[in-house]
Amino acid sequence: MNDARRDFTRMGFFKTYVLPGVSIFLIPVLTLLFFLHAQALCDGRARDAILANVATSNLSPARREQAVAFAVEHPYSELIQDERFAADVDSTTRFYFATFRWMIRLSALSIVAGVAMCAVAAIGLWLSRRSQRAQYLSLAAGWQVMRIYGALQAIAQGVMVLALSFWVTALWMNFYSVKLVGAAGLVAAAGTLAVVMAIFKKPRMDMHVEGKVLAPAGSPRLWEDLGAVCEKVGTAPPDNVIVGVDSNFFVTETPVHVDGSVCRGRTLYVSLALLKQMAGAEAEAVLAHEMAHFSGDDTLYSRKISPLLARYGLYLQSLSENPIALPVYFFMNGFRALFELSRGEQSRSREFRADRIAAEATSPRDLAAALLRISAYAEFRGEIQQDLFSRKEALEAADISARIERGFHEHAMAFAADPRLGDLEPAHPFDTHPPLAQRLEAVGVPIDSQDVPSLVASPGDGRWYDAIDAAEEIERGQWREFEERFRDVHEVTLAYRLLPETxxxxxxxxxxxxxxxxxxxxxxxxxxxxxxxxxxxxxxxxxxxxxxxxxxxxxxxxxxxxxxxxxxxxxxxxxxxxxxxxxxxxxxxxxxxxxxxxxxxxxxxxxxxxxx
The missing domain is CATH 2.30.29 (PH-domain like)
Structure with missing residues (x-):
């Protein structure tokens, strides 16, 4: 990425997250300035009245000079805080000056709290870059502190808005609108209630996957080979293996709903469609990569962090739906965006680690070939699905799997030989995976190597696919269900894309x-x-x-x-x-x-x- 693009990205991030986040100080600063002005204005009026009384009094010149000096040196807002002086002042005036005093204190405290939270956020973000454990602890602690801060800040800013709705017109125009004050009060109350209620909302964390669970007794060859891979990597085998036809492999410790059951513990998802296209050594490299995520506790911390991020997201949604809470939303959304930068950085680091372990357990060439095939497969399948989806007639058959079977090997060779493959853009800061070029470079197979196309020159042997009992039957059933859903979605959306002519x-x-x-x-x-x-x-x-x-x-x-x-x-x-x-x-x-x-x-x- 060139310097102009990098500067643009930084400026875009600043405009999108940092600048709106500063709005947390807008209402407190305006409130502080206004009530300092209001207090000074009323102090001036009171001082003028006192000086006028002194000027017409029967005091001696010396006493008059002392009274004038005292009135000038001690503003009315200071004098009225003395109980003996305040006892002689009417209750309305005492209330007015008390309002000024507390609004100044509240707004100043709000500003100080905002600055303190910025410091806390900065420290938490700095710590989150050190390790996955530090990242989890910083988010867990930060979420507890920031949600309380958000609620208190929303209450404080609601009170400030209510006070401003009365005093701005009362001070500058000598009238006040009951409707305006009432509307401000309702907005402030609604915003505060929404923020407080959002603290206790719990999001649903169900993870649903299309696939079939493989029992250890059902595919002994697969489990045996997988155990050997886990031994090389230095981790225990997964508790569950799910097979399907999605274009990826992944591991998780989050409970997974699949085929009417729930898989708990450590779960591995395997793509049958990809295993069929891969050589045995390539599939072994991919599975070693996934098992390395278990050995590095990556899935453990993902399981811990995901609920926190989900609750944070739900909290942000509640804040965004209430005008009075928008400044708090912008501030907390900025922290979330910065945390995602740190999270993306950690995630890319653990992907490089898993790649390194997989390359050591198999070979760099096997891993590089696997990454190329997976990327080529995802691109080819996406092109086929996009072509089918763009058609303006109902699909008699989606035949996605058949079209992949017929053309994938040719596409993979063209993909690996494409000179533009080395021009891939670096990962966006929010991406969790490094780009293909960086991953290949890291394992010692640079993308510009003349040897790269040869990595996918031969079709895969499907050895791991054959190790799964009834793999072809399972895959065929999975594709049938996927293609039926694809056709249904296509036909429904087709109604929104056609101006019927026939x-x-x-x-x-x-x-x-x-x-x-x-x-x-x-x-x-x-x-x-x-x-x-x-x-x-x-x-x-x-x-x-x-x-x-x-x-x-x-x-x-x-x-x-x-x-x-x-x-x-x-x-x-x-x-x-x-x-x-x-x-x-x-x-x-x-x-x-x-x-x-x-x-x-x-x-x-x-x-x-x-x-x-």
């Missing part, structure tokens, strides 16, 4: 947006996927003609163009209890049209393009 396209859209008729007392509303009609109109109005909808009283006005601008009326009140249904139906059908029109504008029909 009977077949209209049938696809009508499956999700069928013709609807809603009866009212004085007429009926008819909706189709491309038009709408009210019984009092002379004809249908195509959504392509509609300029917009506007509510006026109990009627929905449809503005449309047809040889000029026109307005048609739908008296929604005549639908009685079905009024909301009618309005929602219009919004849904017109929203579908807008989505499809936008999609067609962005992506012209590729069937009309020349092909080679």
């Amino acid at each position: 009977d077949e396209e209209r049938a696809i859209v009508a499956a999700s947006f069928p013709d609807v008729e809603i009866e009212g007392k004085k007429g009926s509303l008819s909706l189709a996927c491309d038009s709408l009609h009210y019984s009092a109109w002379p004809g249908r109005i195509a959504f392509a003609e509609v300029l917009g909808f506007v509510f006026e009283g109990q009627s929905l006005l449809v503005s449309y163009t047809r040889g000029g601008r026109h307005v048609a009326t739908i008296p929604t009140k005549t639908f009685g209890p079905r009024q909301a249904e009618a309005i929602q139906a219009v919004q849904a059908y017109y929203g579908r049209y807008l989505s499809a029109a936008s999609h067609c504008e962005e992506k012209p029909d590729e069937s009309q393009a020349d092909t080679v």
Whole structure:
């Protein structure tokens, strides 16, 4: 990444997280300045009144001079704190000056607390870079301190906003608005309540995976070979092995819901689709990499940190939904973003460690070949799925697995020989995995080596795939379920991407947006996927003609163009209890049209393009 890109990234991060985070000081600083001004203004008025009384008094010149000096040196706000002096002052004046005094103290304390929290956050972030254990402890302690700070800060800023809503107009304009003060009070109370309630919310941490659990007795060869890998790495075998057709391998200690059961303890997920394409030594290198995560306690700390981050995320969401808590949200979101930088750094370090251990347990070439095949597979599968998903007709069969089988080896060789492979951008700071080029360089197989294409020149032998009993049957069933879901999602989303021009396209859209008729007392509303009609109109109005909808009283006005601008009326009140249904139906059908029109504008029909 060049210097300009790096500077842009730093500036973007500053604008997105750091600058908004400073807004935590906005209300306290404004409150401090305003009430210092208010106190000084009232001190000045009181001093002027005292000096006027002194000037007209019967005091001797010497006593008068002493009284003037005393009034100048001791402001009224100071004098009124003396109980004997305050006893002679009316209660309203005492209340006003007490308000100034406490708002100054509260805002100053809020500013000091904010600065202290910045220091605490900085120390925690610095410590979090030292090790995974330090990262967990800094987040655990930081979360406890910051959520309490956030709640107290939200309460304090709510009080400040309430005070400002009264005193700004009262001091500068000699009046106050009960509605403004009431609205400020409601907002402050709602924000405070939301922040406090968010502290006690617990997010769901369920992890669901599509796959099948392999019992140790069911695939003895696999478990035996896996045990040998674990012995090389220096860790115990996993408690569970799940096989599926996703494009990756992973390990976790989080409970995993799979195939109607829950896997607890240390779980390994293995991709059957990838194992089939890999040589035995390559698969062994990948599994050694995954087992190295167990040996380094990576999954242990992921299991500990994930719930904290989930609770933090839920807390941030509650803060973001309340205007009075937005400054606290920006501040805490900035800390979360900085923590993610540290987390990404630690995660990339442990990936390099796992790669190193895998290369030592097998060989650098085996690991490099495995990484190349996995990257090529993910790219090829993504291209196939994108091609299928972009089609504008219902899919009779997704046939993703068959297309991968036919073309993967050729794609893998082209992928490894692509000169652009070495131009991969460095990882974004939030990425948890280093880029492929850095990983290959770290294990001693630089991406620009002439030997790299040879790593995937031969098709994989699928040795580990064959070690799984009934692997082909399991894989076929997994692909069948995945491709059925893919077709269903494609067909549902297709309705939002088509402006039907043929009977077949209209049938696809009508499956999700069928013709609807809603009866009212004085007429009926008819909706189709491309038009709408009210019984009092002379004809249908195509959504392509509609300029917009506007509510006026109990009627929905449809503005449309047809040889000029026109307005048609739908008296929604005549639908009685079905009024909301009618309005929602219009919004849904017109929203579908807008989505499809936008999609067609962005992506012209590729069937009309020349092909080679």
